[in-house]
Amino acid sequence: MASVELLILFLVGAGVIAYILTRFNTFLGSIFTIFAVMFVFVSLAGYGFGMNMDTTVNILPGISFTETYLGFYFAIIIVFVYLMVSFFHPYYLSEYKYKNSYNLLFLLSLAGILGAFYTDNFLNLFFFFELIIWTTMFLIPQGKSKEAAVSYFGFSIAGSVAMLIGIFITYNVSGTFSIYQGLAALSGTNAIFVFVLFIIAAFAKLGSFPLHIWLPIAHGNAPHPFSPVLSGALVKLGAFIGVLALIRIAPATGLFTAMDLPIGQYVVAILGSMSIVFGTLMAIKEDDAKKLLAYSSMSHGGYILVAFSILNGIAFAGGFYHILAHALASAGAFMAIAAVARATGTTKMKELGGMIHKMPITYLAYLIAIISMAGIPPMGGFISKWLIFQAVIDKGMIFVGIAVFFGSVGSFLYVFRPLAALFLGQELTEYKKVKEAPLLMLIPTFILMGLNVYTGVFPGGILKFINNIIVELGYTGIEVSTYEINGTNGILNPALIGLIFAVGSGIAFLIFIVLKKSRKVELMDTYTAANFVHDEHLLHYAVDFYAPLERLYEKQSNWMTKFYTALAEKVRELGKLGKYLFMSKNISTTVFWIVAIIIFLLWGEVL
Amino acid sequence: MILNILIGIGIAFFGFVLQTSIAGINRKIVGRLQKRHGPRWYQEFIDIFKLLSKRSITHGWIFDFGVIMALGGIIATAMFMPLTNNFLAFENFDNFFIFVYLIAVGMLGMAMSASGSGNPWASIGVMRALTTMLAYEVPFLIVVLTIINLTGNSSLTEIMLYQQASGNNWFLIALPIGGLVGFIALMGMLGKKPFETYVAPAEIASGPMVEYGGKQLGMLFIMNEISAFIEVSLFVHLFLGGATNIFEFLIKYFVVYTLANLISSVNGRFKIDQVVKFFYKWPLIMAVTQAVIAIYFGWVI
């Protein structure tokens, strides 16, 4: 029996050891981190599936745990992503300024995650959330910019504050800090308040429209091995709060309905749709591969929101499956980009090209990840999108439908762009000496490739587990057998699709192999309308890939950023005012103001 | 299972032969429109086999791998396609979304291979193909959403049976606006003018195909024919009530493809952003109107 408490304490202890080891030797500390995370993952996987975790608390004061399918599902996915990413640490840490504390913070944030998903107490939840935020906040600025951390922190804190207020209202109404009892006790106006506050928290964490600004900044500038964690794991915290808000408080908020849905849910669905569309459009425009994937995370967050706001089993199944599929795909894609960035030192697509000839395995990993991300069979993303589409179509939600279809086709466009500009195209001279990533980094790559395919071909087992969650949430699960999934308006057999795809490819391969062998020519020996070009940069199409499309929404695309920039400007001005008032050189003025404020605050109570 | 797979392969092969012959006949018809003789009707076959017999070039493994993936994906898609309401390889598994998404594997393979050739024209062509796809898919899927919402089933045979059951009440007639949108989207899918932005020989030197010759080009031709077969069949099944026997299917297929081709032959092509603008203006508005009318008001002719 693995105890959650012990695991958390183990992680804290391991963090300290990792800190010491890393100080001594970066590589050793990182290897230790891998084993620590692996230990947590193995114990979680070994006992968690059967709901056999020990949730008693002996040492930590004021903290209580409980075990739910929901919490476990999130926890196992996130721990898995952490495990995969930890394999990258040995090769990256040496570049960072505060490399000693990197592993410590990494493990501490994992401890926070375990706690957050296993707790049943709101205050504990808040505490663990804060632990995650504070640890990761110090991880992010190790990458390119400190601004990123500030923006991440700002939005996270905004979400936390919203959640805290929601928690207080809940406590006020129900008199308990227990998550499930508390939320169940809500009704009427209070329920609406809590719903809205929780949704704000969820949106801030998930990086959904309109609280998405931090997402590309943080993802794009985070350290390369941390971006997969951000996108594949931490963003899912928002999904967790979203589930709490949308499903647990849901029926209470039903003032009136739209399309058989409570209005709150419907609004969330519409906002989720906007998140999809906005994320897609921005991703198409983006030039930095990591930022592009960050916007894609935003778009996929929209799918998750849409799925959870349609209150039926099939949509939930789609949503939960999407969380898994996107975590795998996004981790895979980010890790491939990280491998490229390690080899070349950049993630800007216009500076890269032809990496496929140097890093074929990384390329394959990226390819499989994006196929899943675009929702093409036989990968996991297809299953979840299929389930979500079923729900949307059955509800007849036209505008949400436009968004999900748009996002689904649009994801083709943006995931293809790094593929074309970064991996394919001309082989650039400056990267002639680049080599494939080392073996240790290829291990998680292979595992993720395999899992992406597995989730797409044999979703039965996972869906059965998801059914447990759905039942736990009080809805009926979907019909699923080993090979077939029964939707409301159709049957899907992913294994059959996989098989047929293999057969088709086999036929194509036969045709290919029977015919005459081709002559290999250089990449530069290409059609140039019979002109001579000897600079491969001139033949590499990477800049402004979707220029005609971008031009159509160029003017509209920046208003959100502008709004937030203006807001930040205002906040800064306010800060300056405060600084001017309080921090003036004249010390007596400062003292005067401080006294004045204290008096003002205590006015009602004391004076 | 083996038998089913063999039937599936048979359907894919049939689709290839059918579409290639009809494309050949259409070349002749368009030839007559242009006041000339036109080629032999089996010219398309000769072209493809000639290409397969040539000694081609390759730009590296991704160039070949993409082609195999493209053709494989398309063959796999075609294997799920029902020909009539009771003739299909895999009973119950002809889900509409399989076609939309599995066909994308082929597209992705071709796009990958084309970009892998390192030619800028090819990348531009791929960019245009993907952008065009973004344009036509959404209105088309909204119309299909309406249809699936009405029939309550996303299986193509079920949709066919639904139309045939109520006295050949084709969705082209039941949902006239949607049918029109479907046809426009079909033109986009088939790459017919005015939406033929991605081949455009005189602008971008035949786009994605720019570096292909010999067997790779031949395989892409086969892929192109089979994907045309899938797209036209989808239209026939979704909007024209499918078919109860093979001859009905052939006639409907021929009419749809020929009509698209004739419209194509007297139009110029749009620029790529005009295609996007066009599809997100009228067809999308029409599709949404149709969906609202059909789903919320229940007005179905």
Next chain:
Amino acid sequence: MKEMKLFLGPQHPGMHGNASVHMFVDGDIIKRSYLLPGMLHRGFEKQMERKLWVNNIALIPRVCVPEPDINEMSFAIATEKLLKLEIPERAHWIRMIILELARISAHLMAYGGIGGPTGNYTLMYHAQLDRNLILDIFEKITGARVYHQYIVIGGVRQDLPVGITKEILEFVNDLESRLVEYRDLGIDNASMIMRIKDTIMLPKEVVWELGVTGIGMRSAVGKAYDIRKVAPYARYDQVEFEVPTSSYSDARARLDIKIKEVQQSINIIKQCIEKMPEGPVRVKPGRGQSMRWTVPKGHVYAPIESSRGEFGYYMVSNGGTTPWRVGVRGASYPQGLLGIEKYLPGTRIDDAALWVDTMGICAPEIDR
């Protein structure tokens, strides 16, 4: 800033003739571009210095391939000016018929040519079919489809064959009746309008800077600046015709003018056939030996209006049996070289082929 280099031609379906537009592209906007000419350079100006005056007639049509007759005409006018030679009245009228037929054929080729860049192949097929009928008429008159060598120094090579005027009239009437069809298929076609309207703009201010003439200029300036009107040669002062203009020069306006000019050419042909007097068609140009006659000293420039603009031969004679120097002012020189360098940047790669087509860029007369 990273740029990509794309090429339009020489081996490209969008390029008419053997020249190459080099384009530096960002996304799909052309940032820099220039024309690389010279692929069709044959050293004409050198060749002509080495051939007798009369032998040059065989050489010159090859300077501009789609519309060879203007070369013969310009060369003949220049030589006649040097010789101070008056040619028979009937020859003038026959020359006008030939020139206008050639103009129609060139316009049809260019008008059908937009079928390539815009993908409307039916338009191209129909236009080429009609052009082929003109070539058949030429074959009946001159014995050759393309290089006629019909307009010679001192008139035309031989009189028109019997009954050809009727055939020409039949053809032009038929064509006139089908111009509406051409408009419907081309510039009035809804899908084509989207494509060609407001593209490839030639602003009014830059016309003089470029030195562009012909349809390009008239479509931008809006004035009837046509050499046939302004400084008439042959008997253009005795026929009535209009010079279509416009003041907004996009691709569509230029094509519109092309079709209108076809109409005017048809009118001119009809008038020519009506007004053409009987009589001899040729005078002997020189004294002395049968072919080795000499031409007096002098410099002369003989401009005529081609389908693409002002086309002229600058000829210098030092009194010998061969020209001393022949310079050819290609009509498409300004818009081809300077226009592509200065005014193509900013447009999109889709439109580059349209510039080549609607501005009437003829590679061989740039290279010579």
Next chain:
Amino acid sequence: MMNSMNNIKEVEDLVNKTVKVLKTENIDKNQIAFEIEKLEVHRLLTVLKNTGWIQLSYLSAIDWPDENKFEVVYIVFNWEKPVYIQVRTKIDRGNPVMESILPIFPGAKYYEREAHEFFGIAFPGNPDYEKQLILENWDDIPPLRKDFDPSAYSARKFPSREYPQDFSVKDPNNKTLEKTEERKKRAKALRVGGKKQ
């Protein structure tokens, strides 16, 4: 026409007023030629452009090896008063330098490049007059100079086809005539549209 004769007169007055004219040639009612000093070309062209001769029709050079001169000729045109003006000037053949007229007529850019390529005249003021335009990897003197012999160049560089001496259609082994006959038949078949007759 009276009008155009007036134009010619007007031009003559204008040019005589502006620069010292070495030689005037009246070519016809629409064309007149002036030969002037090299240094006065720019002034004259500027004046003409400001008076309405806004179009540069042609720019080229003529080689006069006997006088050891190059003659540069500019032809300008005014659409409102239709007179073509040839402005000619002679420059030294040994050191052929002519200031570019690019500031006056931007359209002269490529004409000047071409003149440099074919005659070797330098046009300082034109930024890239030295770039090759038409020829590629040219390895001889500029080809339009009179002392360049293209025939010898061609013979030296490009081998010609050698025909057999005893080629004759009367030769019984020569099947040319039969083949020609057959071709004609086929051409006829093609002309009627592929139908067999």
Next chain:
Amino acid sequence: MLSTKYTEKTKLTKDEIDRKWWEVGDYFRRNSLWLLMYCTGCCAVELPPSMTSAYDMERLGMGPMATPRQADILLVSGYLSLKTLRRLIYTYEQMSEPKYVIGLGSCPINGGIYHDSHAVINQLDQYIPVDVYVAGCMPNPESILNGFVDLMESIKNKTANSWKKYRDNNEWYKQNQKDALGEVIIHDEFHE
């Protein structure tokens, strides 16, 4: 009646099988000849009539193609200046085998009217091998089509082997190209 006599099955060697397949392939190849759109000279102006409605080349299975990779025939339409020749050779080498070359007009044969020009080569088959010449200045569409039919026949008779010739005598051709062009492969861009 079945023959009881045992006849020894002649086993086909690999070469013979190849040859048989090659013959099958020849049928397709000669019925689907795709031209490369490269208008090298003035004879290209007669190509539109022969391609379009007037003479309709498509009924012979022929059509224009955009890039050398796709094309079968390199149509040298008229004279070749040195500048074009350099690009023509580059294009020819990009085409996939089997490939055929047709020389249109008199100029590729012996220089034609430009035989003494300083810019135009005199004889095309010094630089790349030619299958069919179509003489005339310029050849009519009829004769152009005739040339194509000639090519089809010579493919049938297995005499259209220029591409093999180019492969076998590559050094000779390369030397000739070098003599005319200086260096065929250029290591920097022209006109930059």
